[in-house]
Amino acid sequence: MRVPPQTAFAMASLVKNSLVPWSEFGGGASDGRSADARDCHAGTKAWRFAYSALVQPGRDSSNPIADAAMDRYADGDDLAFSDLYDAIVPRLLAYLLRKVRDASRAEDLVQQTMLQVHCARGRFVRGSRVTPWVFAIATRLFLDIARRRKLEVLSDDGDTSREPESDWPCPDAAIETKELGALVRAEVEQLSAPQKEAFELVYFGQMNHAEAAEHLGVTVASVKLRLHRANRVMRNALGESRSPGEAEEEMA
Amino acid sequence: MSGSAETTQRDQMSPADLKARVMAQVAARPSPDRRTIARETAVLIAASWALAIAVFLYAGGARVMGRPISLVLGTVVGTALATAVIVVVALFRGHSTLSRPPHILIPFLLGSPVAIFLWKISWSWQFAGAMDAWTTRPGFRCLKLGLALGVAPLLAFVVARRSSAPTRPALAGFAAGIAIGCVSALLTDLWCPVGYVPHLFLGHMLPIVILGGLGALLGRRFLGVDPESQRR
Numbered sequence: 001m002r003v004p005p006q007t008a009f010a011m012a013s014l015v016k017n018s019l020v021p022w023s024e025f026g027g028g029a030s031d032g033r034s035a036d037a038r039d040c041h042a043g044t045k046a047w048r049f050a051y052s053a054l055v056q057p058g059r060d061s062s063n064p065i066a067d068a069a070m071d072r073y074a075d076g077d078d079l080a081f082s083d084l085y086d087a088i089v090p091r092l093l094a095y096l097l098r099k100v101r102d103a104s105r106a107e108d109l110v111q112q113t114m115l116q117v118h119c120a121r122g123r124f125v126r127g128s129r130v131t132p133w134v135f136a137i138a139t140r141l142f143l144d145i146a147r148r149r150k151l152e153v154l155s156d157d158g159d160t161s162r163e164p165e166s167d168w169p170c171p172d173a174a175i176e177t178k179e180l181g182a183l184v185r186a187e188v189e190q191l192s193a194p195q196k197e198a199f200e201l202v203y204f205g206q207m208n209h210a211e212a213a214e215h216l217g218v219t220v221a222s223v224k225l226r227l228h229r230a231n232r233v234m235r236n237a238l239g240e241s242r243s244p245g246e247a248e249e250e251m252a
Numbered sequence: 253m254s255g256s257a258e259t260t261q262r263d264q265m266s267p268a269d270l271k272a273r274v275m276a277q278v279a280a281r282p283s284p285d286r287r288t289i290a291r292e293t294a295v296l297i298a299a300s301w302a303l304a305i306a307v308f309l310y311a312g313g314a315r316v317m318g319r320p321i322s323l324v325l326g327t328v329v330g331t332a333l334a335t336a337v338i339v340v341v342a343l344f345r346g347h348s349t350l351s352r353p354p355h356i357l358i359p360f361l362l363g364s365p366v367a368i369f370l371w372k373i374s375w376s377w378q379f380a381g382a383m384d385a386w387t388t389r390p391g392f393r394c395l396k397l398g399l400a401l402g403v404a405p406l407l408a409f410v411v412a413r414r415s416s417a418p419t420r421p422a423l424a425g426f427a428a429g430i431a432i433g434c435v436s437a438l439l440t441d442l443w444c445p446v447g448y449v450p451h452l453f454l455g456h457m458l459p460i461v462i463l464g465g466l467g468a469l470l471g472r473r474f475l476g477v478d479p480e481s482q483r484r
């Protein structure tokens with residue numbers, strides 16, 4: 001039987017996509033095997049599911065300095081807290097400023113989050129990523145405080161005129177004075193909640209896809225899909241010639 | 253936390269001021285490190301399972317009661333395998349401090365009790381009389397035993413993991429309840445000779461569901477991040 005080239009190509013893509021690189025299993029690239037050999041031994045999606053269920057993927061971290069500092073701090077090295085703070089708080093504050101639109105409230109949330117991290121340091125799992133954990137605590141505190149204080153959230157009133165005020169070196173500091181920043185913010189608010197969440201974590205929280213997936217409790221593929229859809233919406237809004245990533249660079 | 257009230261009336265702090273404030277708060281409140289938590293957890297878990305085993309032995313321990321030994325062993329080995337998997341998935345977090353995501357947990361949480369039940373049925377099916385009705389044993393004693401075996405370990409888990417699940421605390425508690433319920437079902441299988449299906453539903457499976465529900469309630473209340481705890 002003769003297989004048309006398009007069908008053969010589609011089948012090859014399907015097979016290739018069903019294989020998972022060994023590095024995604026936490027095997028790392030230092031196992032001395034070639035990429036082909038790793039692919040051959042990678043297994044199927046079922047194996048990936050079983051493996052991730054039992055072991056959960058290891059570090060693919062965007063912030064290894066914070067991870068290392070947190071590990072030291074959890075082991076009882078009190079001086080490591082300062083390193084952890086320096087490595088994670090600028091990102092956290094930028095992310096929270098996006099959410100609360102008020103510098104003093106964002107700083108309050110940072111304080112509370114870091115205090116929770118301090119109180120729960122003994123329960124930090126060795127070798128895990130600290131960023132999704134810290135952001136999860138911050139998000140939970142934000143939601144709790146928003147509920148209790150009836151905090152004005154940008155997404156509730158759609159008001160894009162109020163700007164976060166901060167001296168911190170965060171993306172918003174550059175956005176404030178530019179029309180493009182206002183446009184991006186307005187468009188982000190138009191995204192669906194799952195897309196917005198993924199977009200904010202990746203672009204404003206500077207998480208990688210694996211960390212965002214861990215924070216959201218979804219697969220990496222789901223995060224990529226949400227970002228793809230969000231990017232498409234943003235691209236349409238910003239103009240075809242400029243992707244959100246390019247807009248980010250321009251704003252920075 | 254005193255800082256919350258103060259910051260509503262103040263201007264924005266500089267990064268250095270904010271760091272100094274956080275460092276001062278942290279220094280004023282000692283927290284247990286990993287070794288201390290591990291020791292406390294080990295003591296709690298060991299004590300809770302010792303209590304559960306004591307309850308099990310008080311109830312009579314493992315009882316063959318005329319069952320073929322291959323029936324008992326086959327049932328226990330199959331149940332133990334399914335239980336081991338759900339215990340690893342539900343009680344351990346792997347390489348993440350956050351609990352496992354729903355798309356991983358839920359299939360295991362639903363699948364493990366079903367697998368245990370189907371294994372029990374399929375293995376008992378091969379032995380004549382193993383699934384006969386016992387009208388005098390509807391399953392309430394097994395229900396009580398299953399709950400009595402699982403409550404202490406579940407409480408110990410909640411105490412050991414308190415305030416450690418910022419995302420989906422109810423699901424984390426539910427998972428713990430189901431996993432501990434599966435362990436108690438394993439012990440109940442060792443104790444109870446009845447393989448009648450309605451009895452299994454009431455006496456062996458219902459405790460898993462009840463412990464799961466109890467775990468969800470406790471998890472929602474105690475496993476999540478509690479901002480109030482900072483003020484205490």
